[in-house]
Amino acid sequence: MSEIRHEWPLFEVFVRAKRGLNHVHVGSLRAADHAMALHHARDLYTRRNEGVSIWVVRSEDVVASGPDDKDAFFAPSGDKAYRHPTYYSIPDSVPHI
Amino acid sequence: MSEEQAFAEVIDKDQRIEPRDWMPDGYRKTMIRQIAQHAHSEIIGMQPEGAWITRAPSLRRKAILLAKVQDEAGHGLYLYSAAETLGADRGDLTRRLIEGRQKYSSIFNYPTLTFADVGVIGWLVDGAAICNQVPLCRSSYGPYARAMIRICKEESFHQRQGYELLMTMMRGTEAQREMVRDAVDRWWWPSLMMFGPPDADSPNTAQSMAWKIKRHTNDELRQRFVDMTVPQAEALGVTLPDPDLRWNAEREHYDFGAIDWSELKRVISGDGPMNAERIARRRQADEDGAWVREAAAAHAAKRTEVRA
């Protein structure tokens, strides 16, 4: 790949579709600064009335777990079925539980 | 489990490869090339229709067309965004485009001669694109598949507005009907070529299918497009320019005439009527905008210094 890099940094965009929902990652864009990133996110990702709130964050500021961490991070919670309500058997005759 | 095995298992189980997963170099390269070409096609694809925005003959059509061409810019960005998750850089991809080192769909190298072309591009070109793209919503690379879902949803309006325009024009004056027929005649064969060379001449298809980057062959998709489009042409009252086009009851598909592949090769290799102009326009915008992008970056850098 050539040495020419894009002039503006990459930002990740998160949109809250409506009140009561989490912000969801929708993609990325290029912007020179945070204010521009918000404007661009509005123009790019909410053209169809899709959002009520936007977060932007510099892509390089995102710290992510890697695929190599998968086992150490996520496997240990896999055997703890007692955290789930369906682990416990309660007779159908008992109401509201 | 080795990295290769883990990759193969994800593909095998029809799950998605995500950006930080290990992937074969060939997969990464193929993916970047395919997504970048797709992104370039969206951006170059703004030009043929964009030329009619200022000349649209009603304010409603003007708004629709401006929104549609804007969507294409958006789709280009969704796709560049997906390519960047693979380590590509948009500035670099743009330079590859304007230096002619990466391709875009050759369909956009044809001129748009009348306003009926706006309708026919929506109906046939976007219709063909949708046929190509819907299976890509299940492409094995997660960010690409997700971009395609969004794009396909948004493009359903593109096809419908085109068909609606043609229906309206067919109800208009004889001159308008003639514009529609002429546009259909010019765009039909190029639309069929959008699906790429026949399977026998498509060397990359097998690997792309194995990696689930592609889900159907070129010929399968082309047949599907023809089957969907013929009844639409009948409803519109236009004749598709192919004397060999007829229903084959045995195959349960429409047969259609032989495609002039020499023309496709000529257009792909950069010899289309508008190739030089399309690239020149993109390059001009990139060059004219350089001082603006640079100024914004300089301003941002100064503000960071002030804050620190």
Add this chain to the structure above:
Amino acid sequence: MSFDDAYQSLTDHDDDARWAYGTGFTDPLAGVPSALPDGVDRGDLAAYCLMLGDDALILSHRLQQWVTRAPEIEDELALANIGLDLLGQARLLLTRAGEAEGAGRDEDQLAYLRDPGEFRNVRLAERADADFAELVARLLVFSTWRLALFDRLAATGDPVVAAIAAKGVKEVSYHRDYAAGWVVRLGDGTELSHARTQAAIDVVLPLSGELFVAHPVERRLAELDVAVDPAGLRAEFDDVIAQVLRVATLTAPSQPSPQQSPGRDGDHGAELTEILAEMQGLARATPGGVW
């Protein structure tokens, strides 16, 4: 593997919770009574709606000319959004002009079949941009003025015009933000961008005089509380522009703005003739055409 039905698949992705995808579009004029307010001269209201509608229509045309030419693809989207907002305002205002006139002309007849001398836009809207700096400088001037105007117009006596203005306030606020952001970035950015943006301000700001000249139609309607006298917008306008220029390290030209507004009476430059030739050519060349 089964073959996707391309069209089925477009509608049966039941993933709206995961994929933000908008619904709930609204009609800005839903429930707004369309009767003309008592005592208002039809011709005056029609002319006033044409003034504000033509401003939007013609500036939108200039923005449309930027499509595929913006400095960055993200800005393609931003400029298209602004162009669409203005086009939407123009359509509503031309439609209202046709209603007020009462001669059965709709938005398209008004947009496509009037000659340059019948257009009532300010000249600021029609001039061509030499570069991106002029685009954003003009947009800053135009939207700062229009926002101040719509803010007040939203509380005036024609329910349709007031509703259009109320909707427009939200749109034009964004346009002003976008333009101001760029004027600041370019003014403060590099030596080159500073020089170009100062040059743009030097050209564009002196054209702002016409924005504050009250036309007799505006004066008559303002007395009935159906229009806004633009003379009253000057202080707010000057304030906002001064703030933006300060942050952008730019200076306002000392050259005074001419205090006349020929565009409001249909007196335009050659640039409007060019715009209309492009905009109206096809519609006029296809008599009886339906689109």
